[in-house]
Amino acid sequence: MKLVYFAWVRERIGLPDETVDLPADVNTVADLLNWLKGRGENYGAALERQDIIRVAINQEHADHSAPLPANGEIALFPPMTGG
Amino acid sequence: MAPTCEPLVRVQADDFDLATETRRLTAGRRDVGAVVSFTGLCRDENGMLEALELEHYPGMAEAEIARISSEAAGRWPLTGLTVIHRFGKIVPGDNIVLVVAASSHRRAAFEAADFLMDFLKSRAPFWKKEHVRGGTGAGWVEAKDADLDDMKRWER
Numbered sequence: 158m159k160l161v162y163f164a165w166v167r168e169r170i171g172l173p174d175e176t177v178d179l180p181a182d183v184n185t186v187a188d189l190l191n192w193l194k195g196r197g198e199n200y201g202a203a204l205e206r207q208d209i210i211r212v213a214i215n216q217e218h219a220d221h222s223a224p225l226p227a228n229g230e231i232a233l234f235p236p237m238t239g240g
Numbered sequence: 241m242a243p244t245c246e247p248l249v250r251v252q253a254d255d256f257d258l259a260t261e262t263r264r265l266t267a268g269r270r271d272v273g274a275v276v277s278f279t280g281l282c283r284d285e286n287g288m289l290e291a292l293e294l295e296h297y298p299g300m301a302e303a304e305i306a307r308i309s310s311e312a313a314g315r316w317p318l319t320g321l322t323v324i325h326r327f328g329k330i331v332p333g334d335n336i337v338l339v340v341a342a343s344s345h346r347r348a349a350f351e352a353a354d355f356l357m358d359f360l361k362s363r364a365p366f367w368k369k370e371h372v373r374g375g376t377g378a379g380w381v382e383a384k385d386a387d388l389d390d391m392k393r394w395e396r
Contacts, residue, residue, distance in 0.1 A: 164295055164367035165380050216300035218363065232297060232365075236383030239294070239325060239366025240280055240337055240357055 158225070160193075162203070163234035166210065169203035179225070186212050187221040189231065204233075211236055247309035247321040251301045253328040256338050265320035265342040272319050276349040277340045278357055284332035290371040293378070294336070296327040297365035308359040312341070315355070316348035323356060325366065358390040 161174040183192050190207050193200045204210055212219050213232040225231065248264070250256075258277055266272050282292050305323050313321055320342040330336055337360065341352040368381040 161297070163297055163365065164369070213297070213300055213365070216297070216303050218304070232300065234297070234365065235367060235380065237362060237365055238368045238381045238383050239296070239364045240361035240387075 158228060159230045161230060161232045163232065165235055166203045166233050170199050184224060185221070186214075186219060186223050186225065186231075189225060190221065190233075193233075209236060210234070241314040243310045243313035244316070245313050245318045245320050247306065247313055247323065249302055249305045249309055250322075250324045251296060251298075251305070252324065252326060255326070255335055256324045258338065258340075261322050261324070261338060261340050265322060265340055269319065271344055272342045273344045274346040274349040275340060275342045276346070276353045277338065278353050279335055280337040280357070282330045282332050282334050282336055288372050289332055290373045290375075291329050291331045292336075292381075293329050293369040293371060294327045295367045295369065296325075300365050301325065301327075304364050305360065308356060308363060311359075312352045312355050316341075316343065316352040317345075318343050318348060318352055321352065321356075323360070325360070325364065327366065329371075355394055358387075358394060361387040362391045 158179055159174060159176050162170050167173055183189055190204055190210060194204050211234050214223060214226060215229045258279060262275055265275060309321055309323055318341055322340040324338040326336055339353045339356045341349045343349040369378050370381060371378045
């Protein structure tokens, strides 16, 4: 699965993107966030306020309860401040 | 509802020109009775802002603005709709975003432009970082709850 990060999520994790092999029991966006937080302090810092992290699956907004696709691109980012 | 026009969406580093974009929606047409535009500029409220740095999600930024634009063009009878959002480093006084909505009648054009901006603020994947004068630091702009409330005005 390709993961892409933006704004302070990207800065805190220290990577713009990465490809990961997800464990079989990671099925939803919430599962993914919980799994990522266990990967290191940088992930913990980026995802500390897990409830405000916004997620896009294949470039469309998704809820934390959304199931993960078999493959594709999952983006994690802060609330948006464009316009 | 099916979109009433084919919206033009651009995500670009370069500036835009309001007159050019307005002409694009009116030239050669006789059915346009109203053109409403909104231009969002980079502002410095306390004399401390050097520049804004706008990060975006390439691909999704265009796709999300296109989704919002199509929804507007389905909700109001528009003859044309253009949305341009810039990214990169933008200094106070410079343009950030442009919405131009054209219709036969003013109400549709006003409402569509208003709707577009409310949804762009909270749904288009852009993030602003403020660079302070003198190079003393940079910080991400926080999203406002008021922006989410603005979006909820359009629920029906």
